Amino acid sequence: xxxxxxxxxxxxxxxxxxxxxxxxxxxxxxxxxxxxxxxxxxxxxxxxxxxxxxxxxxxxxxxxxxxxxxxxxxxxxxxxxxxxxxxxxxxxxxxxxxxxxxxxxxxxxxxxxxxxxxxxxxxxxxxxxxxxxxxxxxxxxxxxxxxxxxxxxxxxxxxxxxxxxxxxxxxxxxxxxxxxxxxxxxxxxxxxxxxxxx
Amino acid sequence: xxxxxxxxxxxxxxxxxxxxxxxxxxxxxxxxxxxxxxxxxxxxxxxxxxxxxxxxxxxxxxxxxxxxxxxxxxxxxxxxxxxxxxxxxxxxxxxxxxxxxxxxxxxxxxxxxxxxxxxxxxxxxxxxxxxxxxxxxxxxxxxxxxxxxxxxxxxxxxxxxxxxxxxxxxxxxxxxxxxxxxxxxxxxxxxxxxxxxx
Numbered sequence: 079x080x081x082x083x084x085x086x087x088x089x090x091x092x093x094x095x096x097x098x099x100x101x102x103x104x105x106x107x108x109x110x111x112x113x114x115x116x117x118x119x120x121x122x123x124x125x126x127x128x129x130x131x132x133x134x135x136x137x138x139x140x141x142x143x144x145x146x147x148x149x150x151x152x153x154x155x156x157x158x159x160x161x162x163x164x165x166x167x168x169x170x171x172x173x174x175x176x177x178x179x180x181x182x183x184x185x186x187x188x189x190x191x192x193x194x195x196x197x198x199x200x201x202x203x204x205x206x207x208x209x210x211x212x213x214x215x216x217x218x219x220x221x222x223x224x225x226x227x228x229x230x231x232x233x234x235x236x237x238x239x240x241x242x243x244x245x246x247x248x249x250x251x252x253x254x255x256x257x258x259x260x261x262x263x264x265x266x267x268x269x270x271x272x273x274x275x276x
Numbered sequence: 277x278x279x280x281x282x283x284x285x286x287x288x289x290x291x292x293x294x295x296x297x298x299x300x301x302x303x304x305x306x307x308x309x310x311x312x313x314x315x316x317x318x319x320x321x322x323x324x325x326x327x328x329x330x331x332x333x334x335x336x337x338x339x340x341x342x343x344x345x346x347x348x349x350x351x352x353x354x355x356x357x358x359x360x361x362x363x364x365x366x367x368x369x370x371x372x373x374x375x376x377x378x379x380x381x382x383x384x385x386x387x388x389x390x391x392x393x394x395x396x397x398x399x400x401x402x403x404x405x406x407x408x409x410x411x412x413x414x415x416x417x418x419x420x421x422x423x424x425x426x427x428x429x430x431x432x433x434x435x436x437x438x439x440x441x442x443x444x445x446x447x448x449x450x451x452x453x454x455x456x457x458x459x460x461x462x463x464x465x466x467x468x469x470x471x472x473x474x
Contacts, residue, residue, distance in 0.1 A: 101355040213474045256319055257354065
């Protein structure tokens with residue numbers, strides 16, 4: 079399983095944002111929505127071996143974690159607005175201590191970034207994207223990689239501290255710094271190639 | 277200069293579509309808008325050495341070509357809605373025979389796919405993405421590549437005929453078939469690496 083954790087530092091945690099203002103009024107939810115597109119879409123298929131965790135840290139009910147599981151996903155379309163609508167539906171769910179299902183393949187919980195990392199730490203190898211990391215093309219991807227990405231902001235000091243509690247590898251994707259959703263495309267292409275050489 | 281031509285087979289050519297229905301009512305304009313994002317966005321910068329041609333072939337005033345030039349672009353944000361708004365503004369411009377400027381870096385004309393290919397043929401090397409093409413990592417990109425991509429549909433017979441009138445190279449990006457906007461990310465990463473090895 080390939081996993082991604084994306085930190086949405088200002089992303090709204092209540093479902094009362096407007097779908098025509100996801101970049102502004104929903105705390106750059108547009109970035110998270112593009113990460114969903116990158117994680118799952120193939121030309122005429124979805125990537126079933128991907129699990130994506132969106133850590134929403136903004137708005138009035140933070141934090142929440144939205145988990146998307148490729149093998150169960152339904153009703154996902156590639157455009158931002160309809161994907162944001164699925165996220166909004168998840169944020170409208172009443173949640174207490176347990177993770178709650180929203181639409182097929184989409185779950186919502188009150189888990190923090192630290193909760194998610196702790197939970198995944200025994201079944202994944204964490205990988206960070208860093209300019210001084212190993213070239214991704216020289217790196218042999220493990221069977222269960224888990225990539226940690228920020229939205230348009232770097233991880234906070236607190237998040238860095240959480241991350242540093244676990245062992246990880248650092249890789250570099252190329253000479254230029256890319257948006258999170260673009261990084262995911264490059265990473266997935268490299269993994270595709272390592273699994274099935276061209 | 278790196279160039280992309282994207283064929284929008286049903287993309288609306290009038291500016292009367294609704295921004296909250298770009299995937300449906302605007303003839304899959306969402307795909308073209310994501311291609312704009314892929315073509316130009318870097319983490320904290322725009323790619324100034326990219327020129328993108330969107331060939332709009334749907335709606336009541338087809339065809340139109342929208343040209344975006346990285347070095348002149350302004351007011352471009354990464355979200356789909358605001359980018360679609362820039363395209364809609366361009367489609368509202370009155371055009372006759374000449375290309376007309378819309379917002380900075382965005383131009384609109386009545387050029388056909390064939391017009392655009394003819395115009396570019398003496399300053400570009402055309403490149404098609406094909407499963408049976410040369411592996412992109414083995415291919416040496418020319419200084420002025422021009423990639424031709426479809427939206428969610430393959431080129432029509434007429435478009436294939438236009439394309440076959442010019443010489444071209446064929447490359448393959450990996451073992452899986454990707455959306456056009458994702459292909460652009462992989463291509464640009466490969467060109468970045470060839471220009472500036474990691």
